[in-house]
Amino acid sequence: MNQDERTEAVRKQLPKTRWEHTLRVVETAVELADRVGVDRKQARLAALLHDYCKFWPRERMERIIRERGLPQDLLKHHVELWHAPVGAEVVREELEVEDEGVLDAIRYHTTGRPHMSLLDKVIFLADYIEPGRQFPGVEEVRELARKDLDQAVLKSLDNTLVFLIQRGQKVYPLTVAARNDMVDRIRQPRPKEESL
Numbered sequence: 001m002n003q004d005e006r007t008e009a010v011r012k013q014l015p016k017t018r019w020e021h022t023l024r025v026v027e028t029a030v031e032l033a034d035r036v037g038v039d040r041k042q043a044r045l046a047a048l049l050h051d052y053c054k055f056w057p058r059e060r061m062e063r064i065i066r067e068r069g070l071p072q073d074l075l076k077h078h079v080e081l082w083h084a085p086v087g088a089e090v091v092r093e094e095l096e097v098e099d100e101g102v103l104d105a106i107r108y109h110t111t112g113r114p115h116m117s118l119l120d121k122v123i124f125l126a127d128y129i130e131p132g133r134q135f136p137g138v139e140e141v142r143e144l145a146r147k148d149l150d151q152a153v154l155k156s157l158d159n160t161l162v163f164l165i166q167r168g169q170k171v172y173p174l175t176v177a178a179r180n181d182m183v184d185r186i187r188q189p190r191p192k193e194e195s196l
Contacts, residue, residue, distance in 0.1 A: 001096045003045075006045070006048065010049060010051075010052055013053070013055065014051065014054065015055065018054060018055065021132055022048065022051055025047045025123075025126045025127050026126075027130075028047075028126040028130045029044065029123055030047075032149070039119075042099060042119055043122050043123070045097070046106055047123055050087065050109050050127060052083075052087045052090060053083040054087075056083065061079070061082045062075065068089050070089070071085070073172075073173070076170075077170055077172045080110065081172055084110040087106050104117065104119075105117070105122070105123040105124075108124070108174075109124050109127050111172050111175045112157055112175055112178030112179070112182075113174055116153065124156070125141070125149065125153060128156045129142045137159040150182060150186055154179065154182040154183065154186060157178055157179040161176070161179065
């Protein structure tokens with residue numbers, strides 16, 4: 001399956017506003033990728049596909065979680081998290097995506113994870129800071145993303161945790177683990193080339 005076919009497949013899955021969001025995520029991901037040395041083709045593909053299953057019925061996603069042996073604790077957390085791991089499985093099969101880095105970036109774009117790859121961080125942040133996003137704290141994360149990807153990821157995770165806690169919602173354990181890992185990474189001295 002070529003890029004045009006994948007693009008059309010995604011467009012058909014999404015309402016107009018979410019398709020426009022996806023296009024902005026692609027643009028943002030490519031900008032971030034160019035800045036930090038991530039392969040722009042990988043970034044473009046992961047960004048294009050990140051919300052492929054976002055509007056699938058809950059029952060369909062639940063069936064895939066159960067049938068594919070995805071983490072069952074997902075089912076005890078908000079349905080908003082499901083489309084990312086489900087999407088990684090589906091695009092592997094339906095859209096013939098074999099790049100594990102791209103699949104991981106899709107899989108973890110809602111939760112983060114410990115030891116995120118640069119591509120993971122690019123997609124996670126591109127989804128969070130694309131120009132159409134308007135919510136408290138997004139400008140600070142955009143500014144941080146221009147200087148330090150790790151600081152921007154940490155701030156976005158912090159914002160997410162505060163948002164969920166203030167609303168009395170559960171926090172997915174992988175998100176807490178991702179946040180703690182980012183704290184450890186930032187506190188450790190990094191080689192000079194990584195801090196540029």
